[in-house]
Amino acid sequence: MAAARDEISDAAFRLFGIQGYAATSVDDIASEAGVSRSTFFRSFGSKEAVIFPDHDEILGRVEERLRSSPADAGLAAVTDAVKIVLFHYVAEGERARERYGLTSTVPALRERELVSGARYQRLFRRYLSHWADASPEAELRAEMTAAAVVAAHNRVLRRWLRRECTDPQREIEQALAAVHRTFADESDASIGMLVVPAGVPASAVEKAVKRALEGIAVRNLDQ
Amino acid sequence: MAAARDEISDAAFRLFGIQGYAATSVDDIASEAGVSRSTFFRSFGSKEAVIFPDHDEILGRVEERLRSSPADAGLAAVTDAVKIVLFHYVAEGERARERYGLTSTVPALRERELVSGARYQRLFRRYLSHWADASPEAELRAEMTAAAVVAAHNRVLRRWLRRECTDPQREIEQALAAVHRTFADESDASIGMLVVPAGVPASAVEKAVKRALEGIAVRNLDQ
DNA sequence: CAATGAGTGAGACTAAGTGTCATGCGGCAT
């Protein structure tokens, strides 16, 4: 049952909040949750893992999302997939903030979180370099892009965790728009859509540009 | 004495090479090196740390390099500093490749390496966002840039470790040039530069757009 | 010569993580 897992995880957070991470042993957690030490280690492989109970599930969902993305997706699929992660944490609410309190305090947990982030980045890199041609430049670009997407996610998430951000939806869109702006190739939207053949009437170009500019202006003003 | 450290580290690599990482206990290493378990843990804080004997020293050198960089350095200082890291590993030669063999085999060591990389990235991010203004966009940009620099380094290093690359000097220059191209200062802007207040004459907008579009067209043709 | 202090070794101790074995409980076919 997943109920046992939740029970254990809750007990762990409870004790960590009171006694701190280091001062809480696995035995403490197990007895607080009313299970045996064996069950603890069967549910979570380690003491650290109890802090990130559904990381594997999210990773799976992200992977699934990338796998099922339309054939012309490219960077858009990745920026889309990373929102799954962000919104999962946002939906967790206070629990995510408790976790943040722990990860910013306990080095071992901070490192563990870092490793989780790297798993996503690796996923993104592979996906992107699968889309691109196999040239070394394209692979470096894929690696940089993946890193940028994760960086954007991390930034917004951290701001939200610190309550520096009230509208994570809007902020992640902005941040990912910045990623798109610096990494989108020609097949991606934004500027690519402004390319016009010579001979198109200036008035048509002007209208299209105004529409695009308005969108940007609105965003700037909002912020 | 640093000699004791080297002795221990050598012994560890020797045993890891023969028995593997997991099958080699700290006691094994200590007795192979002819020291006591106590001395081992005094020299290296943990079993994992014996694989990365001079990481702290490199981190210190990188930090020093950034601190002493000229006032107008910005991204250049960072791309310059990251070469210290790359060339250190290249200078290590076969020892670095042994380490790579371990880090690609043993998950715990892979994670440890990841954490090391994150330390550099954090250093770079702080340095870059110190240079930039304090706007959220600038900070996100700093984070992305730092990630890209580290990604470039990782890519070249990995290629060198796998003997896929004979001239790391040239490859790192190329990779960092790519970073510069996508993250170099103000000149980026593309669509950002097109933002105009309401009331600007259409003809002016049209001219600006045409210039922008020409630039894009050139890029498309080049590529 | 005596005192200090740094580096080392010995050994006890805690706690994480692994593996094994027995037990109990619910479903299922005969």
Added chain:
DNA sequence: ATGCCGCATGACACTTAGTCTCACTCATTG
């Protein structure tokens, strides 16, 4: 109902990383 089977759990032993304390040695210094 009975016996069987699969599965989750609990109990327990064991290894090993990492911490801590104490005693010893040896070189320096007053």
